[in-house]
Amino acid sequence: MTRRSMAWVIIVLLAIASLGVAAFDDGVPRTEAERTQALAQRFACPECDGQSVADSNASVAANIRELIRSEVAAGATDDEIRDRLLRAYGTDVLLNPPATGVSLLIWVLPAVVVVGAVGALVSIALRRRTHTLSTDDDRRLVDAALRTREWTER
Amino acid sequence: MNSVLGYLFTMVGLTSSVVGALAGFYALRSGQLRLLRMVRQWSWLVLVAGVGCFVVMEVALFQRDYTVSYVQQVGSDSTPALFNFAALWSALEGSLILWVFLLGGYLGAVLYKFRDRGNDPLLGWALVTMLGVSGFFYALLAGPANPFVQVTVPLGFVGPGPNPLLQNHLLVAFHPPMLYLGYVGFTVPFAFAIAALATGRLGEGWLVETRRWTVIAWGFLTMGIVLGAWWSYEVLGWGGYWAWDPVENASLLPWLTGTAYLHSVMVQERRGMLRVWNLSLVCATFCLTILGTFLTRSGVVESVHAFSDGAIGPWLLVFFAAVAGLSVGLIGWRGDELRSPGSIDSIRSREAAFFANNVLFGALAFVILLGTVFPLLAEAYDGTRLTIGRPYFDSLGRPIAFVMLFLMAAAPVLPWRKASSELLSQRLFWPAVIGTGSMVLTLLLGGRGLWAVLTFGLGGFAAGAAGRQVVLATRRQGWRGLVGRTNGGMIVHLGVVLVAVAIASSETYKTDRTATLLPGESMSVGDHQFTYLELGADENDRRSRVYALVEIDGEDIYAPSIVRFRQQGMSLATPSVRTGLTEDVYLVLDGVPDENDGPIRLRVILRPMVSWLWAGGILMGVGTLLAVFPGKRRRGTDAVSAPVEAEELAGV
Amino acid sequence: MNEASPTTEVTGPRGGNPTRKAAIAVGIALVALIALLAFGGGFGATITDEADESPLLGRRVPAIAGTSLQGEPFDIDQLRGQWTLVNFFAAWCPPCIAEHPELVELEAWGAGNGRLSLVSIVFDDEPANVAELFDELGGSWPVLNAPGSVVDFQIRRVPESFLVNPDGVVVARAISGIDAEVIIEQIEGAS
Numbered sequence: 002m003t004r005r006s007m008a009w010v011i012i013v014l015l016a017i018a019s020l021g022v023a024a025f026d027d028g029v030p031r032t033e034a035e036r037t038q039a040l041a042q043r044f045a046c047p048e049c050d051g052q053s054v055a056d057s058n059a060s061v062a063a064n065i066r067e068l069i070r071s072e073v074a075a076g077a078t079d080d081e082i083r084d085r086l087l088r089a090y091g092t093d094v095l096l097n098p099p100a101t102g103v104s105l106l107i108w109v110l111p112a113v114v115v116v117g118a119v120g121a122l123v124s125i126a127l128r129r130r131t132h133t134l135s136t137d138d139d140r141r142l143v144d145a146a147l148r149t150r151e152w153t154e155r
Numbered sequence: 156m157n158s159v160l161g162y163l164f165t166m167v168g169l170t171s172s173v174v175g176a177l178a179g180f181y182a183l184r185s186g187q188l189r190l191l192r193m194v195r196q197w198s199w200l201v202l203v204a205g206v207g208c209f210v211v212m213e214v215a216l217f218q219r220d221y222t223v224s225y226v227q228q229v230g231s232d233s234t235p236a237l238f239n240f241a242a243l244w245s246a247l248e249g250s251l252i253l254w255v256f257l258l259g260g261y262l263g264a265v266l267y268k269f270r271d272r273g274n275d276p277l278l279g280w281a282l283v284t285m286l287g288v289s290g291f292f293y294a295l296l297a298g299p300a301n302p303f304v305q306v307t308v309p310l311g312f313v314g315p316g317p318n319p320l321l322q323n324h325l326l327v328a329f330h331p332p333m334l335y336l337g338y339v340g341f342t343v344p345f346a347f348a349i350a351a352l353a354t355g356r357l358g359e360g361w362l363v364e365t366r367r368w369t370v371i372a373w374g375f376l377t378m379g380i381v382l383g384a385w386w387s388y389e390v391l392g393w394g395g396y397w398a399w400d401p402v403e404n405a406s407l408l409p410w411l412t413g414t415a416y417l418h419s420v421m422v423q424e425r426r427g428m429l430r431v432w433n434l435s436l437v438c439a440t441f442c443l444t445i446l447g448t449f450l451t452r453s454g455v456v457e458s459v460h461a462f463s464d465g466a467i468g469p470w471l472l473v474f475f476a477a478v479a480g481l482s483v484g485l486i487g488w489r490g491d492e493l494r495s496p497g498s499i500d501s502i503r504s505r506e507a508a509f510f511a512n513n514v515l516f517g518a519l520a521f522v523i524l525l526g527t528v529f530p531l532l533a534e535a536y537d538g539t540r541l542t543i544g545r546p547y548f549d550s551l552g553r554p555i556a557f558v559m560l561f562l563m564a565a566a567p568v569l570p571w572r573k574a575s576s577e578l579l580s581q582r583l584f585w586p587a588v589i590g591t592g593s594m595v596l597t598l599l600l601g602g603r604g605l606w607a608v609l610t611f612g613l614g615g616f617a618a619g620a621a622g623r624q625v626v627l628a629t630r631r632q633g634w635r636g637l638v639g640r641t642n643g644g645m646i647v648h649l650g651v652v653l654v655a656v657a658i659a660s661s662e663t664y665k666t667d668r669t670a671t672l673l674p675g676e677s678m679s680v681g682d683h684q685f686t687y688l689e690l691g692a693d694e695n696d697r698r699s700r701v702y703a704l705v706e707i708d709g710e711d712i713y714a715p716s717i718v719r720f721r722q723q724g725m726s727l728a729t730p731s732v733r734t735g736l737t738e739d740v741y742l743v744l745d746g747v748p749d750e751n752d753g754p755i756r757l758r759v760i761l762r763p764m765v766s767w768l769w770a771g772g773i774l775m776g777v778g779t780l781l782a783v784f785p786g787k788r789r790r791g792t793d794a795v796s797a798p799v800e801a802e803e804l805a806g807v
Numbered sequence: 808m809n810e811a812s813p814t815t816e817v818t819g820p821r822g823g824n825p826t827r828k829a830a831i832a833v834g835i836a837l838v839a840l841i842a843l844l845a846f847g848g849g850f851g852a853t854i855t856d857e858a859d860e861s862p863l864l865g866r867r868v869p870a871i872a873g874t875s876l877q878g879e880p881f882d883i884d885q886l887r888g889q890w891t892l893v894n895f896f897a898a899w900c901p902p903c904i905a906e907h908p909e910l911v912e913l914e915a916w917g918a919g920n921g922r923l924s925l926v927s928i929v930f931d932d933e934p935a936n937v938a939e940l941f942d943e944l945g946g947s948w949p950v951l952n953a954p955g956s957v958v959d960f961q962i963r964r965v966p967e968s969f970l971v972n973p974d975g976v977v978v979a980r981a982i983s984g985i986d987a988e989v990i991i992e993q994i995e996g997a998s
Contacts, residue, residue, distance in 0.1 A: 005580060005581070005584065006580070008584070009580065009584070009587070012587050012588060012591050015591045015594075015595060016587075016590070016591045016594060016612060019591065019594035019595055019597075019598055019608060019612070020594070020605060020608060020609060020612070022598055022603075023594070023597075023598065023602075023603055023604060023605050023607070023608035023609070024605040038667070042545070042546070043546055045542040045544055051398060051399065051400055051542055051543075051544045052393060052398055052544075053544060053545060055667070056393045056394065056395055056398075057393060058392060058393060058728060058743065058745060058758070091540060092539055092540055092541060093540040093541055093542040094542070095541075095542065096542055096543070096544035096545055096546045096547065097543075097544070097546035097547050097550070098529075098533075098541050098542075098543055098547060102537070102539070103532070103533045103536050103537060103539060104533060104539070104541060106529075106532075107525060107526065107529050107543070107547070110521075110525060111518065111521065111522045111525065111551055114518060114521050115514075115518050118514045118517065118518065119514060122510060122511075122514060
């Protein structure tokens, strides 16, 4: 093992360890205030065109923040709070569209596009690998593609 | 007088655009290339008309000539000079004037740059395309969005002035023109792409000719977007700089496809591949600027920037359909000649990294477009009303952004065609050390959170790779190692890293507190102590202002305020921001008391490293400038099949 | 002029060209997008008049209740059976001051025949300034300080007024000032 590959092993291990430490301390909000804040970021202020309840200065947003805070204090689950707001304000209070009905498309389409694009790239790369630059026509095409000056003043 | 003169210039612009485009079209179709000289003269006239419209409107604004309909709409006796100047682009009609003015400027620049190629069909088709675009915008100005209509002035009229949000901060003088310089600038590469398709000269010529134009337009768009975020942060008072609002998304879409193009174009130059893709990206970028303008100007999507000027919506949609249809049709028509027989030899090659980069940029653009228009689809389908906001864009955008950061580290050190493991291990070593080092440092400083730490790690990795390139190039070439496309590009990369780091830390480590305070009372947020001293007020003809004096940590006094714009009947909570290298303190006055000694509601937001975002934006602008100025030799039209070789090799 | 076209039919028949196929697919997607934009967002009914934009029109009026600045209790639900004009204003805004005489005229008209009552809601202003305005220009209808209502009615700028019919439904909206004649005509036209 060379010194450089030893160093690489150390770097990779350190990186993984750092991410582990970072993730360990991450995630689930612990205090009620943190939970309220996290929930408020998931809902749209009904009258501010897409700003979240957490960000908006509008008083309706303040009211919803207060509602979330009291529900959290009363021990309601995230889903209960979500359902309550849904009943009161309709589906457009959710900043993250639900994964049901038509809204499912908004999650499925990006996945389809990414998978499709990666798949197409891989297949092109693999297919082309077998016969690189074979025909004269292809060579002519490359030459044309790389030719810059195709026009001169007459 | 101004009204008549303005309308006259509009008609001159419209006529010369249309006549010039038609004459050019005829000349090119019939092969009478001598007639192309005439197109140049019509084009110069379009520039004159654009300057004329702009100057007349500014003069009318400054003369407070309320007989001009647009001045009656946005002018006011009491608007200060700077905002009165900027009032030109504070509403729809005026922003169209800015559009034709800038388009005329780009047209003039193209004419000057290619002045010795009067009867080149490629240039001819490009001019015809640009004239067609300008004809459309002049038609809007002449018809549905005419700012120069002569109107009667009601007795004692003093004018409403521009939208208060647009007369509240210095940045309104810079953000819209920058953004428009970007939008309009993409017309040039688009015109040359269409010309290449029309003439069948699909070689590298058009790419080389428009490379620098694209970089310039991209740089302006970048600065426009960053300044817009800054404006939003300083003016809107919600403590953020990006809301995933449709207007913001509309500006990001062409930026994404434009960025993808700047990378993929190198693959074509070096390997002759991706020819259809490059043409498509150039056309898509231009189409997206039009689509964005449509989305934000027609009122079909809800937005805080809602302008809802319904009258021009259908026009823009028709124009978008025409432009997109033309692009797709031409590319399909030339399909046979656009085959690119080259191929990727190895996944560990620069072209493979650029391929991946393009897939990611495309995917991100698709996600953002989908998220922006999807509420329309859902409502059309079964009446569901949806809001698609930050959590959606975050959850899909974040993974894409991480892979992009990783590629930003890998691509600059990868050679073309194929790299050996030994080479990678050697070149990526120091970047990896820097990346891991920044993660460890973050943890030692007490920062937590997987996403933030990962961003810092990948950011360090990418910055290391970019820095390595710059260091090697400058060591070899001195100051020339900083200019040219590759080296300038690396500076841009460093700017992107700053932006990514700023976003991650300011989003993750944000503290947001609101409290009710009586005069003399204090609150502590984070490490800071905030004392509310007293309420103050001032007023003039234009606005009145109530502000709270708040002392931070017993040293600096800041004054978040509520500003009431009288004529418009609007009141805005204007934040007061203490900007710092490591942390911003953002104060918003949420509510004022009925009496002077009553309690105020004060919102305090602490956001670390926000200023890095602006610094990153500026660095991206500087990098773009460096990329535009060539290190040495060569005008863009010289025959070179491997134009970046010199800089490339410097990095080896 | 077609110097650079390296045309040779390597790819066989035209239909077999992948670029053309892709172009057709993209074209279809574009047509769908444009159709959606043209017809999807209620675009056919493009908004040209800003005043017709409020989503409140045709809906039940949001609750307005509280104690007026004059110290009386107020509840808009008590006013069912007659027309109500809900007005948002501020004393610092010249257009609001300009429309005030129209409101005074409407109050007199409504008091005379019992068909219309008024309520004004303060938009970001101090009670002292409001009292001064009413002292100077007249008017004695209830004035409320109700920030919640400002949000409920989605007020971004003043003056702005809503006309509520006897069934409690919002039927009209006026921005940047009202004309008493127009309101009276509307009430008389509806009955």
